[in-house]
C-alpha cells in the first residue's frame with residue numbers, strides 16, 4: 001500500500017519547517033519500507049488569498065478529501081488578513097467539514113528542553129490532552145441586540161450534543177485504557193457553568209461505566225490549570241471541551257518548556273475523512289524568512305500522522321530521533337539554546353532516524 | 355466613623371482561619387486608631403443548612419446588606435451538600451444580588467513561598483487579575499432538548515451586556531492607571547469564540563481611548579495561560595470575563611506557589627452594596643478540625659477589605675506584616691514547610707503589624 005499525503009505548507013514559518021518535516025518523514029518511511037506519496041498544495045495561505053480572494057479553491061474537498069492524511073504547516077498572518085478569514089477559511093473548515101472531532105496533543109517534557117517548572121525532568125511530565133474539536137463553545141450561534149445603545153448585549157451559545165460529547169469521551173477513555181496508568185481526567189466547570197458542564201459530567205460518568213479498567217477523576221478548569229503547574233505528574237489523559245481543551249493544550253506544552261516544538265493532530269478516528277497534522281506553533285511572521293524556525297513541531301506532527309495511519313514503528317522511530325537530536329545542544333535551534341538553523345536541525349533528525 | 359463588618363466564617367477551615375483574620379484586623383485597626391465593629395453570622399454554612407434547609411435566612415439581605423463590608427471564610431462541603439446548593443445559595447447570590455461585579459485577586463510572589471516556576475524570586479511576579487463577576491459564561495440561560503435520545507443536546511448562553519463589560523473594563527483601566535507600569539492585558543478568544551469575544555475586544559478598544567496613559571495588549575486565553583507560566587513578569591493588570599478571570603485567578607496564584615494564601619475581593623465599587631472579602635482556598639474538609647490551616651489568605655483578604663474601605667495604611671501594614679511573617683520559617687504553617695499551627699501563624703502576623 002502507498003499512503004497519499006496532502007502537503008499544505010501555508011504561511012510564514014510553515015513554509016520553512018515543512019521541507020524538514022518531509023525530509024524526516026521520507027527518511028523514516030524509507031528505513032521502514034513504507035511507501036508514501038506527497039501531493040503539494042499552495043492554498044490555505046495568505047499568498048493564495050491575495051491571488052484568489054479566498055483561502056481555498058471551491059473544490060478544495062475534492063482536491064484533498066481522498067488523501068490518507070493532510071500534513072499542514074501553519075496558517076494566519078494577522079497583520080495582513082484577519083484571523084476569522086484565514087483560520088475560519090481553512091483550519092476550522094477542515095475540522096468541521098472533515099469531522100475531525102478529536103484534537104490530540106502530547107504534553108511531554110523532552111530532553112534538552114528546560115522546563116519552566118522548577119525541578120521537573122524528562123519523564124516527569126508525559127500525558128495527552130484530548131480536545132473536542134467541532135462543537136461546544138466554538139458555536140456560531142448567537143447575536144447582538146440594541147446595537148450602539150446602553151441596552152446593547154451580545155449572546156453566544158455553547159452547544160453540546162450527545163453524539164459530540166460521547167464520541168470524544170469514548171476516544172479519550174480508549175486512549176487511557178491503552179496506556180500503562182489507565183487514568184483519565186475530565187475538565188469541567190459544573191460549579192459555575194450550570195447547564196452544559198453538568199451535562200458533560202453526566203456523560204463522563206455514563207461513559208466511565210463502559211471502561212471499568214480506567215480510573216478517572218475530574219477537576220474544575222480553574223484548579224485544573226493550577227494543577228498543571230503544581231502537579232503535572234498527576235496526569236495521563238486529560239479530556240476537555242473545545243475551549244477547555246484549547247486552553248489545556250497550550251498550557252500543557254508551556255509547562256514542558258516551549259510550545260515551539262509541540263505537535264497536534266486533528267483527527268477523524270473513523271477515517272471517513274483525512275485527518276490534519278500540524279505543529280502547535282503558528283506562522284510566526286516575526287521570525288519568518290530567517291531560517292531559524294524550530295522544525296521539531298512539524299516533524300513530531302509527522303510522527304503522529306504515521307501513528308494515526310497505523311505505522312506505529314515509523315512514528316516511534318521519529319519520536320526517538322527527535323529525543324536524541326534535542327539532547328545535543330549543537331543540533332538544537334536557537335530558541336532552545338542551540339546554534340543549528342532550521343535545515344541543520346531537520347537534517348540531524350533525519351540522520352538519527354532508524 | 356466606626357466601620358461595621360459582617361463576619362461569616364462558613365464551613366470547614368473557614369471557621370479556623372476566621373479567628374486569626376479577626377485577630378490581625380483588630381490589632382491593625384487599633385494601631386492605626388481605626389474603629390471597627392464586627393457582627394457575627396452563622397449562616398452560609400452547612401451547619402445552618404442542616405438546621406434550616408436553606409443556606410441563608412429569608413431576610414439575609416436585611417441582616418448584612420447595610421454593613422460596610424462582609425468578611426467571609428469559606429463555603430461548601432461537596433460530600434454533604436452539592437455545590438449548586440451551597441455556592442449558588444450564598445457566594446454567587448452575594449455576587450449577583452449585591453452587584454459585586456468586580457472579582458479582584460493579587461498574583462504576587464511572597465517571600466518564604468517557593469514558586470513552582472524555576473528561578474522566580476519575590477518581586478518578579480506582582481500583578482492583579484480583574485474578573486467580571488456577574489454575567490458572561492455564568493448565565494443560567496439555556497436548556498436541554500430531546501432528553502435520553504441520540505438527538506439529545508444542551509445549550510447554554512454566554513451573555514455580555516454593554517453595561518456589564520464597560521464597567522469591569524473601566525475598573526481595570528483605572529487600576530492600571532494607578533500603578534507604576536500602567537499596563538493592562540485583556541484576555542480574549544476572539545479567534546475561536548466568534549460573537550461574544552469580538553464584542554469584548556471591541557469594548558476594550560473603545561475603553562482604551564479614554565485611558566491614553568495606559569498601555570494595553572490582548573492575548574487569546576490559550577496562549578495567555580501559557581504566558582502566565584513562561585512570562586509572569588509581563589503582567590501588571592489582567593482583565594477577563596467571568597470564566598477567563600476565574601481560570602486566570604487560580605492559575606496566577608498557583609504560579610506564585612500556593613493558592614492556600616491568596617486573597618480575593620468581590621467588589622461593588624460604587625458602595626451601593628457591601629463587598630465580600632474571602633480567601634481563595636475553599637473549606638478544605640480534608641484538613642478541617644486539625645488546626646493546621648494556613649490563615650494567610652484570610653488575613654490578606656482583610657487587608658484588601660481595609661484598602662477597599664479607603665484605609666490604605668491599615669491594609670498596607672497588614673500586607674507588610676504578612677511578608678515579614680512568611681519570611682520566617684518557624685512562623686509559617688506546615689503547607690509552607692514551617693511548623694506553626696493556624697493560631698501561632700495568626701498571632702505572629704498580629705504581632706508584626708505596625
Ligand SMILES: CC(C)[C@H](C(=O)O)[C@@H](O)C(=O)O
Nearest residue numbers: 191192222441445446600603
Ligand atoms: C466555587 C465557584 C463557583 C467559584 C467560581 O467559579 O466563581 C470559585 O471558583 C471562585 O473563583 O470563587
Ligand SMILES: CC(C)[C@H](C(=O)O)[C@@H](O)C(=O)O
Nearest residue numbers: 087091092246249545546576
Ligand atoms: C487559531 C485558533 C482558532 C485555534 C483554536 O482555538 O482552536 C488554535 O488556538 C488551536 O488551538 O488550534
